[in-house]
Amino acid sequence: MSTGEAHAPTAGEYIVHHLTHLNSTGHAQSAIIDWSVWNLDTLFFSIGLGIVTLLILIKCASKATSGVPGRFQAAIEILVEMVADQAKGIVHSAESRKFVAPVALTVFFWIFLMNSMDFLPVDLLPKIWALISGDEHAYLRVVPTADLNGTLGMSIGVLLICLYYNVKIKGFGGWVHELFTAPFGSHPLLYPINFLMQMIEFLAKTVSHGMRLFGNMYAGELVFMLIALMGGTATVFGFLGHVVAGSIWAVFHILIVALQAFIFMMLTLVYIGQAHESH
Amino acid sequence: MNLNATLVAQLVVFFILAWVTMKFVWPPIVKALDERAKKIADGLAAADKAKSDLAHAEKKVVEEMRKARESATDVRAAAEKQAAVFLDESRAEAARIIAQAREAAEAEAGVAAQRAKEALRDQVAQLAVAGAEKILRKEINAQAHADLLANLKQELQ
DSSP, X not given: OOXXXXXXXXXXXXXXXXXXXXXXXXXXXXXXXXXXXXXXXXXXXXXXXXHHHHHHHHHHHHHOOSSSOOHHHHHHHHHHHHHHHHHHHHOOOHHHHHHHHHHHHHHHHHHHHHHHGGGSOTTHHHHHHHHXXXXXXXXXXXXXXXXXXXXXXXXXXXXXXXXXXXXXXHHHHHHHHHHHHTTTOSOGGGHHHHHHHHHHHHHHHHHHHHHHHHHHHHHHHHHHHHHHHHHHTOSHHHHHHHHHHHHHHHHHHHHHHHHHHHHHHHHHHHHHHHHHSOO | OOEETHHHHHHHHHHHXXXXXXXXXXXXXXXXXXXXXXXXXXXXXXXXXXXXXXXXXXXXXXXXXXXXXXXXXXXXXXXXXXXXXXXXXXXHHHHHHHHHHHHHHHXXXXXXXXXXXXXXXXXXXXXXXXXXXHHHTTTOOTTTTHHHHHHHHHHHO
């Protein structure tokens, strides 16, 4: 990380610098898992966008009228109805939907906003932060969903909701019984295999849930950095390449941003819906 | 790509956001949506009802018109019949009155003729007596010939 002061960063250094979090230690985390470290940038942007999400939704909710809706209210209502319809189709308990549907709405809106941070120029916020902090080499990553902590945090939240509904719907005994007898059947010899399968299922669901969103956003961010590197060469070819590729990728990324938010929301509903069904 | 305490913080934030949405965002919006859906359903039902009411009223109007026309025909027929009866009665009454009047006139004329005859007879008798008196003044005593004159008068009656 100690680039020489004299020369501009190489392509590799530029990428690595942009992929390093602003964390509580001040330098890149070396251990794969270190519970004493906080990624301050992820926390700042995810909490900030969470507050924005709530402000937008609460503003709409406080002015919601059953009369003729304004454009803002109609836009939010389209989202709410979309989420409510999906929830109705997947989670068959009206009581559970009172919590599950709002969770899905929050997840969709919040992730959509966090993913949208990708549309800002890759160097804009890091440069501003470097000016504010006075450290030319300050780290900052602006997309909270391109941080595995952010996405796994949410997918583990979904896992906890799933466990809660497993116990609530089937009873603790019923759920434990299911853990040992499904999917292969009730036979003492099959108990360990069933249990192993169930554990793998929960683990795979949660990890893939978080990893899918993380992978997409991380890759998207990386591509934006590579495109920015083209412009960074300050040649005619590099400039044209930056403009053309940057435009195409940004337009395509709109689809990814919305799609990944939608997929995360749908999987949240599907996993919670599965917790309601007995094998 | 490393895991750290951020994950736990994100987990907590996730639940806080979800809880706030459940508490303050979802219910009012869904309530507004449901109320609007109900309003629209009510409006459509009212429109349907108005339409069926209109059809009903039109049917009733046609029925009433038919009834009115029928009763008008009845009234006219009855009036014509009554007029005919009245005309017949009037005619009969008129004939009766004419006949009565004729009878009365004839009776009166008979009486008058009788009276005239009698008056005429008296006058003729007096004239005869006066003539005879003039002729017989000198030779006939009125008292002596009274019986004769009375007989004559009787005959003339």
